Amino acid sequence: MTGQDREIRSEYPIFEKRKTHYIDNAATTQKPRCVIAAEAKYYEERNSNPFRGLYGLSVAATESYEGAREAVREFIGAEDTSEIIFTRNASEGLNLVAYSFGMHCLQPGDEIIVSIAEHHSNMLPWQMVAKEKGVALTYFECEPDGSFSLEKFKNLLHSHTKLVAMTQLSNLFGRAYDIKAFAAAAHEVGAVFVCDGAQSVPHMRVDVSELDVDFLAFSGHKMYAPMGIGVLYGKQKLLEKMPPFLYGGEMIDSVSRDGAKFAELPHKFEAGTVNVGGAVGLHAAIDYMKRIGWETIERRENELTERAFLAMEKLPHIRVIGSDEPLEHHGILTFTVDGVHPHDVSAIFDEADIAVRAGHHCAQPLHKHLGLFSTTRASFAFYNTTEDVDAFIDILSGIRERMGYV
Amino acid sequence: MSNTFYNEILTDHNINPVHKHAIDGANFSLEGVNPSCGDDIILNLKIEDGVITDGGYEGDGCAISQASADMMLDLVIGRTKEEALRLSDIFLRMIKSEITDEEKEELEEAGVLSDIAHMPSRVKCAVLGWHTMEEMLKEE
Numbered sequence: 001m002t003g004q005d006r007e008i009r010s011e012y013p014i015f016e017k018r019k020t021h022y023i024d025n026a027a028t029t030q031k032p033r034c035v036i037a038a039e040a041k042y043y044e045e046r047n048s049n050p051f052r053g054l055y056g057l058s059v060a061a062t063e064s065y066e067g068a069r070e071a072v073r074e075f076i077g078a079e080d081t082s083e084i085i086f087t088r089n090a091s092e093g094l095n096l097v098a099y100s101f102g103m104h105c106l107q108p109g110d111e112i113i114v115s116i117a118e119h120h121s122n123m124l125p126w127q128m129v130a131k132e133k134g135v136a137l138t139y140f141e142c143e144p145d146g147s148f149s150l151e152k153f154k155n156l157l158h159s160h161t162k163l164v165a166m167t168q169l170s171n172l173f174g175r176a177y178d179i180k181a182f183a184a185a186a187h188e189v190g191a192v193f194v195c196d197g198a199q200s201v202p203h204m205r206v207d208v209s210e211l212d213v214d215f216l217a218f219s220g221h222k223m224y225a226p227m228g229i230g231v232l233y234g235k236q237k238l239l240e241k242m243p244p245f246l247y248g249g250e251m252i253d254s255v256s257r258d259g260a261k262f263a264e265l266p267h268k269f270e271a272g273t274v275n276v277g278g279a280v281g282l283h284a285a286i287d288y289m290k291r292i293g294w295e296t297i298e299r300r301e302n303e304l305t306e307r308a309f310l311a312m313e314k315l316p317h318i319r320v321i322g323s324d325e326p327l328e329h330h331g332i333l334t335f336t337v338d339g340v341h342p343h344d345v346s347a348i349f350d351e352a353d354i355a356v357r358a359g360h361h362c363a364q365p366l367h368k369h370l371g372l373f374s375t376t377r378a379s380f381a382f383y384n385t386t387e388d389v390d391a392f393i394d395i396l397s398g399i400r401e402r403m404g405y406v
Numbered sequence: 407m408s409n410t411f412y413n414e415i416l417t418d419h420n421i422n423p424v425h426k427h428a429i430d431g432a433n434f435s436l437e438g439v440n441p442s443c444g445d446d447i448i449l450n451l452k453i454e455d456g457v458i459t460d461g462g463y464e465g466d467g468c469a470i471s472q473a474s475a476d477m478m479l480d481l482v483i484g485r486t487k488e489e490a491l492r493l494s495d496i497f498l499r500m501i502k503s504e505i506t507d508e509e510k511e512e513l514e515e516a517g518v519l520s521d522i523a524h525m526p527s528r529v530k531c532a533v534l535g536w537h538t539m540e541e542m543l544k545e546e
Binding site: 339340341342343344347348351359360373374402403404405 | 410412414417418420421442443444466467468469470525528531
């Protein structure tokens with residue numbers, strides 16, 4: 001371990017308590033002490049119900065919550081905090097767009113285009129809208145190496161295409177897409193562009209103004225923050241015309257027997273008591289990532305990916321899905337082992353206390369498109385080390401033998 | 407590495423299965439599916455006068471599901487339906503670690519799967535063949 005490895009890992013209590021080689025970061029990341037402490041400190045010193053209370057402690061809770069919103073706004077380059085809606089996770093953000101925008105702003109005869117590389121979170125809500133509203137659903141197919149052709153995309157677009165749903169970084173290929181170009185093409189036919197940022201926001205600088213996407217959803221728990229807090233960014237002019245998703249407390253201006261006048265953005269979309277502790281944790285995670293810096297995060301993740309990829313390339317019977325170029329994997333290496341089922345692969349890794357993911361990774365249609373049923377996925381975060389990579393390769397190179405192949 | 411259930415008996419049944427093939431004249435056939443691993447087997451049995459005279463399985467899945475089905479067939483071919491159901495009962499209780507040493511011996515090689523109880527996510531793989539057979543025999 002290098003000095004920097006030790007310094008980084010010393011911030012993670014779980015690495016002191018467990019010797020697990022944790023390589024399932026695309027599923028969720030571990031939490032640094034500063035994030036855990038920030039959430040605890042909120043509950044110890046500032047907890048009360050924000051917005052409602054006419055007393056100092058409630059004002060403190062409101063400040064903590066709104067401070068987190070401002071930190072998120074700045075982090076993703078949004079123009080205004082009214083465009084930042086706190087959710088539970090990326091899935092909830094995408095469902096909000098589907099139920100609110102999709103169910104109210106789309107009409108029979110319209111079309112939704114969904115990329116085949118989507119996580120089920122950015123696919124099932126659109127299947128639902130298509131069925132309920134009589135809207136056509138078209139899949140945008142990827143190339144065998146996991147890339148998407150802008151030309152093919154432009155050919156798919158029509159005047160009746162009203163919404164495009166696409167991830168910025170595939171949870172299977174690890175490939176990042178030129179979302180700015182795809183969003184611009186969608187806008188040319190007047191379609192709204194919904195981007196899943198669950199995998200991209202934790203691993204690269206994302207600026208919504210630069211990308212010009214209409215919606216971007218992501219989860220806190222994949223970027224060192226607690227589980228149960230996520231973000232939906234939406235352009236103000238769209239959010240304003242959308243009806244609420246959930247109805248309830250603190251999302252109204254006034255209520256009568258006949259109806260209600262809803263609160264201003266973003267509160268219109270945050271019914272009920274909100275997750276202030278989670279938002280404070282996310283704020284701390286953003287500060288933490290800024291302190292580490294994108295240069296360090298990207299350099300370390302690229303080095304680990306490249307080291308693992310080059311070693312995997314040399315192993316017979318191992319096939320990495322997607323690009324041949326390690327730097328196009330952004331920490332995500334999804335692979336198959338000839339003759340060994342991914343659940344057995346993962347179980348053998350587990351015997352050596354290495355945590356990797358096996359299954360369809362919430363991307364069943366994509367697996368089918370690739371002619372696979374399931375795969376195994378290793379995904380690195382910047383706190384992983386070359387020791388993690390080497391332990392992973394060591395077990396991987398012996399798996400076929402362990403399963404009785406000569 | 408000591409705490410493995412990928413021992414030689416299991417991997418051998420997975421890679422060199424004895425019963426993974428079609429059965430001529432099978433009169434009972436049932437598909438069993440475990441969506442979590444995507445295990446999918448079709449169990450075929452030939453039952454004559456209440457005795458399982460031949461059996462086989464086809465399909466795909468993880469090593470545990472495939473080897474377990476193979477070991478099961480080793481055990482039940484040549485036995486009566488009642489015997490097969492009794493062994494199935496012992497096997498399913500073994501997965502919950504509720505059997506005696508004598509009972510475990512009756513399961514012969516299938517007994518190597520007793521440790522699966524510690525891996526809740528893989529229990530469904532181990533019992534897939536047995537559940538499929540039970541369903542088939544009880545429905546008859």
